[in-house]
Amino acid sequence: MRFKNGIRAGLWWTPLVALLAVSPFFWRGTSNGHDLPFHVNSWIEVGRQWKSGILYPHWAAFANFGSGEPRFVFYPPISWTLGALLGLALPWQAVPGTLAALVCIAAGISMYLFASEWLDAQTAVLAAVLYAVNPYQLIVIYERGAFAEMIASIWIPGILLFAMRERSSFARNTLLLAVHMALVWLTNIPAAVIATYLLAFVAIIRAVQTRKLEPVLRAAAAFVLGLGLAAFYLVPAIYEQQWVQVSAAVAAGASPRDNLLFARTGDLERDAVLFRTSIFALIEFCAAVVCVGLAKPLRRSLLQLYNVLLSAIVLVVILLSPLSLPLWKYLPKLQFVQFPWRWLLVLNVAMMFFAAVAFARTRISRLAVFAIIPLVIAICYWKFQQPIYPEDRPVALAQAVGDGAGYEGTDEYTPTQADNSNFAPYMARIAVQITTENDEQRKVAPSTLAHSNADVWDTLHKHFTMDSQVPTRSTLRLLDYPAWQVTVDGTPFQQTYDQADGRMIVALPAGHHEVDISYRKTPDRRWGQWISLFALILTIGIYAMARSDRRSLPT
Structure with missing residues (x-):
C-alpha cells in the first residue's frame, strides 16, 4: 500500500519537474547536445526500416552518406527503439524533448522503488523528484544529448535495490536483478560496464556486512543470466568487433586518461568542455558531502545502507581522480566507459537518496526542495545548453535522409579496411x-x-x-x-x-x-538468439518455481 500511495503522490510532481526540465525546448528549440545528431539519425533510420518490414535493423543504410555502416549491430537497441517509436507518433522536432521528459519520469519512478524499500513514502517521493532531474541528468539533456546514457539512469537504482534487498526470496531478487542487468546492457555499453563494476562492488560490501556469500552469488547469477537475456544483441556485437575499427572508441581524446578531472588534451574545444564538466563534478562532490552530513538519521537507523551508499560516493570520487589510472588501465573493459565522469550516474543515486533524507525533516525544508529544483534547472540550462544550427535540427536531419543525402558515419563502426572521411553526399x-x-x-x-x-x-x-x-x-x-x-x-x-x-x-x-x-544472417546472430531464448526459458522456469514455492508456504 505504501508503494501505491507513494507513487500516486509522486506522479503529481515527477512529470511536473520533468516538463520543467525540457520546457526551454518549446521556445528555444532542442539543445544541440554532442550526441544529438547520432541519436536522431538512428531514430529516423530505424523508423524507415520498420516501415519497409525490417523489425530489428542491423545495417544503417544512410550512414556514411549512403554507403552504410553496421551501426545497429553494435549500438544497443533500447534507445533507438524508443526514439523511433516516438518518431512514428510525433514530429521529429518534438521527439528529443519528449523522450527526455519520459526518461526523467521513469528515472523518478525507479528511484521511488529503490528509496521506498527503506524510507517512508513521503521521503521516497522526495528522492524520486530529486533524482528525476538530478544535475547530471540535466547535463546529459542540455550539453551531451546522450539519450542512451540518460535511459540507463532508469536502471541504476533498480540494480542497487535488487543487489541489496533482504526481503523476498533469493530466486526472485536474482531474477529481477538479472532483468535490470539485461536492460542496462541493451541500453548503453559504458553504463553497462559501470553497472557491472557497481554490482560487484556492492556485492562484496554486502558480503562483508552480512558475513554471507549470498550477495556475491546473487550478483554472479544475475550477471550471467542478464548477459544471457541480452545475448541476441551482445553476441553479434562482441563477435563482429573484429570487422570494425572498435578501438576508435577509446582513441586519443576519448580514453579515460584524457578525461579525468581537469585533464588536458591540447584540443581547445574539448578541453573547455572537460574543464566545465570538471568544475561541475567538484560542485557535485561538495553537494554530496553536505547531503551525507545532513543525513545523519540514516546512519543511526540504516547503518549498512548508509555505508554502501557512502562507499559508492567515495568510489566515484576516486575513479574521477588521477589516483585511479591503474584501475582504468588494467581492469577488464573498464576503459570502454571512455569518460570517467559517467560514474556521476552512480553518485547521483546516492546523493539524491541522502538529500531526500536531509530535506524530509521538516515541512519548510521539503518546500525548499521545490524552490531549489527550478533554480538548478535554470542554472544548468544557462551554463550547458547548446545552440542548435539549422542543419542539426531533427527536421533537417530527417530531410537529409529523405533526400538520399544521408549523414556522417561513426568511426568505431567503420569496417576495418574503410576510411569514412572520404565520403560525400550523393555519390x-x-x-x-x-x-x-x-x-x-x-x-x-x-x-x-x-x-x-x-x-x-x-x-x-x-x-x-x-x-x-x-x-x-x-x-x-x-x-x-x-x-x-x-x-x-x-x-x-x-x-x-x-x-x-x-x-x-x-x-x-x-x-x-x-x-x-x-x-545475410551471420552465425553469430543465430547463436545470440538461441542463447537469449534459452535464458528467457530459464528465467520463466525459475520464476514459476519460485512462485509455486511461495504459494505452498503455510499462511
Whole structure:
C-alpha cells in the first residue's frame, strides 16, 4: 500500500519537474547536445526500416552518406527503439524533448522503488523528484544529448535495490536483478560496464556486512543470466568487433586518461568542455558531502545502507581522480566507459537518496526542495545548453535522409579496411570503370561500352544488371562488410573493396550479368538468439518455481 500511495503522490510532481526540465525546448528549440545528431539519425533510420518490414535493423543504410555502416549491430537497441517509436507518433522536432521528459519520469519512478524499500513514502517521493532531474541528468539533456546514457539512469537504482534487498526470496531478487542487468546492457555499453563494476562492488560490501556469500552469488547469477537475456544483441556485437575499427572508441581524446578531472588534451574545444564538466563534478562532490552530513538519521537507523551508499560516493570520487589510472588501465573493459565522469550516474543515486533524507525533516525544508529544483534547472540550462544550427535540427536531419543525402558515419563502426572521411553526399550508386586493351582504367559517363541499371537498392538487398562490351570494375555506394553476400548470375562471387575508402568493388567480365547483394544472417546472430531464448526459458522456469514455492508456504 505504501508503494501505491507513494507513487500516486509522486506522479503529481515527477512529470511536473520533468516538463520543467525540457520546457526551454518549446521556445528555444532542442539543445544541440554532442550526441544529438547520432541519436536522431538512428531514430529516423530505424523508423524507415520498420516501415519497409525490417523489425530489428542491423545495417544503417544512410550512414556514411549512403554507403552504410553496421551501426545497429553494435549500438544497443533500447534507445533507438524508443526514439523511433516516438518518431512514428510525433514530429521529429518534438521527439528529443519528449523522450527526455519520459526518461526523467521513469528515472523518478525507479528511484521511488529503490528509496521506498527503506524510507517512508513521503521521503521516497522526495528522492524520486530529486533524482528525476538530478544535475547530471540535466547535463546529459542540455550539453551531451546522450539519450542512451540518460535511459540507463532508469536502471541504476533498480540494480542497487535488487543487489541489496533482504526481503523476498533469493530466486526472485536474482531474477529481477538479472532483468535490470539485461536492460542496462541493451541500453548503453559504458553504463553497462559501470553497472557491472557497481554490482560487484556492492556485492562484496554486502558480503562483508552480512558475513554471507549470498550477495556475491546473487550478483554472479544475475550477471550471467542478464548477459544471457541480452545475448541476441551482445553476441553479434562482441563477435563482429573484429570487422570494425572498435578501438576508435577509446582513441586519443576519448580514453579515460584524457578525461579525468581537469585533464588536458591540447584540443581547445574539448578541453573547455572537460574543464566545465570538471568544475561541475567538484560542485557535485561538495553537494554530496553536505547531503551525507545532513543525513545523519540514516546512519543511526540504516547503518549498512548508509555505508554502501557512502562507499559508492567515495568510489566515484576516486575513479574521477588521477589516483585511479591503474584501475582504468588494467581492469577488464573498464576503459570502454571512455569518460570517467559517467560514474556521476552512480553518485547521483546516492546523493539524491541522502538529500531526500536531509530535506524530509521538516515541512519548510521539503518546500525548499521545490524552490531549489527550478533554480538548478535554470542554472544548468544557462551554463550547458547548446545552440542548435539549422542543419542539426531533427527536421533537417530527417530531410537529409529523405533526400538520399544521408549523414556522417561513426568511426568505431567503420569496417576495418574503410576510411569514412572520404565520403560525400550523393555519390553514384554504381561508378563504372572499363578496362581498355592497354589495361588502363578510366571512368565512363554515359557510354556505349558499358551500362548498369540498379533496379533494387534497398537497405538489405541490392540488385543491378551490367551490360558491357569490355571488362568492368564497378565501385558501389556500399561499404564492404563480411555480412554482405554477393552473387553474379546466381553464383557466389568474391567482391573486393576500394583501398581509398572501403566501398565494395565488383569486377565483371564483358557481357550481360545479374548482380545480387544481400545482407545475410551471420552465425553469430543465430547463436545470440538461441542463447537469449534459452535464458528467457530459464528465467520463466525459475520464476514459476519460485512462485509455486511461495504459494505452498503455510499462511
